[in-house]
Amino acid sequence: MIDTLSEMFSYAFIVRAFIVGLLISLCSSLLGVSLVLKRYSMIGDGLSHVGFGALAVAAALSAAPLSVAVPAVVVAAFVLLRISENTKIKGDAAIALISTSSLAIGVAVVSLTTGMNTDVCNYMFGSILAMSKSDVNLSAALAVCVLILFVVFYNKIFAVTFDETFARATGVKTGIYNMLIAFLTAITIALGMRMMGALLISSLIIFPALTAMRVFKKFKSVTICAAIISVICFFAGIVCSYLYATPAGASVVIINIAAFLLFSAAGFARRRFRSKTFFKRGQI
Amino acid sequence: MSLIACKNASFGYEGNAVIGNLDFEINPGDYLCIVGENGSGKSTLIKGLLGLKTAVGGNVFISKEFCLNQTGYLPQQTAAQKDFPASVYEAVISGRLGQRGFLPFYSRKDKYAAQENMRSLNIWDLRNKCYAELSGGQQRRTLLARALCAAGKLLLLDEPASGLDPTATREMYGLIKTLNAGGMSIIMVSHDINAALKCASHILHLQKCGAAQNLNCQNTQAFFGKTQDYIKSSVAADFTGGKIYD
Numbered sequence: 001m002i003d004t005l006s007e008m009f010s011y012a013f014i015v016r017a018f019i020v021g022l023l024i025s026l027c028s029s030l031l032g033v034s035l036v037l038k039r040y041s042m043i044g045d046g047l048s049h050v051g052f053g054a055l056a057v058a059a060a061l062s063a064a065p066l067s068v069a070v071p072a073v074v075v076a077a078f079v080l081l082r083i084s085e086n087t088k089i090k091g092d093a094a095i096a097l098i099s100t101s102s103l104a105i106g107v108a109v110v111s112l113t114t115g116m117n118t119d120v121c122n123y124m125f126g127s128i129l130a131m132s133k134s135d136v137n138l139s140a141a142l143a144v145c146v147l148i149l150f151v152v153f154y155n156k157i158f159a160v161t162f163d164e165t166f167a168r169a170t171g172v173k174t175g176i177y178n179m180l181i182a183f184l185t186a187i188t189i190a191l192g193m194r195m196m197g198a199l200l201i202s203s204l205i206i207f208p209a210l211t212a213m214r215v216f217k218k219f220k221s222v223t224i225c226a227a228i229i230s231v232i233c234f235f236a237g238i239v240c241s242y243l244y245a246t247p248a249g250a251s252v253v254i255i256n257i258a259a260f261l262l263f264s265a266a267g268f269a270r271r272r273f274r275s276k277t278f279f280k281r282g283q284i
Numbered sequence: 285m286s287l288i289a290c291k292n293a294s295f296g297y298e299g300n301a302v303i304g305n306l307d308f309e310i311n312p313g314d315y316l317c318i319v320g321e322n323g324s325g326k327s328t329l330i331k332g333l334l335g336l337k338t339a340v341g342g343n344v345f346i347s348k349e350f351c352l353n354q355t356g357y358l359p360q361q362t363a364a365q366k367d368f369p370a371s372v373y374e375a376v377i378s379g380r381l382g383q384r385g386f387l388p389f390y391s392r393k394d395k396y397a398a399q400e401n402m403r404s405l406n407i408w409d410l411r412n413k414c415y416a417e418l419s420g421g422q423q424r425r426t427l428l429a430r431a432l433c434a435a436g437k438l439l440l441l442d443e444p445a446s447g448l449d450p451t452a453t454r455e456m457y458g459l460i461k462t463l464n465a466g467g468m469s470i471i472m473v474s475h476d477i478n479a480a481l482k483c484a485s486h487i488l489h490l491q492k493c494g495a496a497q498n499l500n501c502q503n504t505q506a507f508f509g510k511t512q513d514y515i516k517s518s519v520a521a522d523f524t525g526g527k528i529y530d
Contacts, residue, residue: 158370166378171383
């Protein structure tokens with residue numbers, strides 16, 4: 001085991017991917033708790049499709065991929081938030097609208113310029129080789145910013161998630177914090193999708209939060225547990241991907257599914273055990 | 285000096301008044317109960333007073349010594365998100381956030397205030413329980429403790445006893461009465477007219493306006509004044525069917 005690990009980390013590209021991936025899975029799991037509870041799970045999916053469109057356009061213009069994708073996804077996040085707040089188009093329909101539009105634009109741009117090649121495949125399903133050195137620096141810096149902002153505004157994010165009306169009524173500027181959540185999510189997705197792939201990145205947001213909620217019942221413990229689960233699953237996924245030569249993104253998601261099933265079983269067992277003891281006490 | 289005064293104020297949606305021409309004021313220590321049939325705009329008025337809606341017309345004066353960050357609000361019973369993982373303590377202390385401004389973390393004072401409020405409402409022992417797994421009465425008390433954390437001088441309560449059994453309802457009204465006796469001003473929306481008449485010092489009665497589809501309502505205020513005067517009024521007689529139980 002140790003031999004495999006040391007062999008694995010002797011490759012510079014794996015170390016790079018590993019550092020970035022660890023930071024991204026940490027950020028996405030933290031934000032995921034709030035997004036899942038606000039019923040915004042699909043925003044991650046929609047934004048990743050926007051990211052795909054942006055990457056295709058960046059490739060066509062031969063620009064640096066992240067410098068196009070990050071702003072595009074951030075703008076899309078704000079538009080989505082605005083639409084679901086104000087207009088008659090409901091949130092889920094708005095997400096479907098924007099994600100399929102940008103997917104179509106992305107595919108059209110790709111086929112007009114480079115054609116469907118391995119690059120496109122990498123955008124869709126992710127590649128561990130996709131991270132260049134400058135990408136890594138940018139990703140690491142942004143991911144650290146996301147982490148710091150999340151910790152600083154943790155209490156506000158809880159209030160806005162738990163009861164937005166009350167928070168607004170008592171003078172919390174909920175608009176700003178909703179935008180903050182959207183902004184952080186957008187950055188996380190734009191950074192993570194190169195490795196995880198446009199089709200799989202949203203699972204990094206949704207799975208850890210749902211898994212943690214099977215067992216834990218407090219916001220703080222769910223958040224912490226989701227972060228730990230996410231990091232462990234990412235680590236295990238990358239090792240599996242190295243051992244069996246499977247794509248990194250897919251391997252991480254599969255490990256996440258396993259963790260979800262495990263925690264569901266644990267939560268079920270715990271509830272059963274509890275109701276049984278309660279019943280016994282009632283009889284006496 | 286009144287805390288809140290409405291002069292000819294109207295509230296509604298998209299520039300269209302649902303409640304119109306309100307004239308009332310709340311002084312420190314008052315216990316105002318807003319009554320009226322379903323759809324007469326009671327919850328809209330609460331939202332207006334909280335600043336979630338701006339008045340469509342007229343004026344709302346809010347005294348300087350008391351600003352929005354000092355109002356406690358108990359929302360109407362909503363279908364609580366069934367799987368929301370939040371402990372009672374986390375929910376209660378989030379009431380202090382409005383006063384923190386942009387400061388990120390809770391101070392020792394905030395934690396102390398949360399603890400005091402939970403003790404006074406007898407939910408301190410539940411502080412590590414999951415909010416979603418509590419009984420209806422315990423959930424209402426949790427949200428009341430949160431409102432108290434946010435409140436300086438005024439509590440706005442939207443149907444505080446809805447969905448509670450008779451014992452829990454009595455307890456809830458008792459708690460509110462105690463708070464009022466301690467100097468807290470209260471504005472409460474309630475369907476329970478008998479409880480309202482028993483507890484409140486003032487009554488504001490809203491009526492539905494006759495206009496089609498509630499467009500540009502005017503004169504929806506049927507009564508405002510002291511409770512004793514309300515009991516004698518014809519509005520009360522119509523509303524309660526002439527029977528007011530003690």
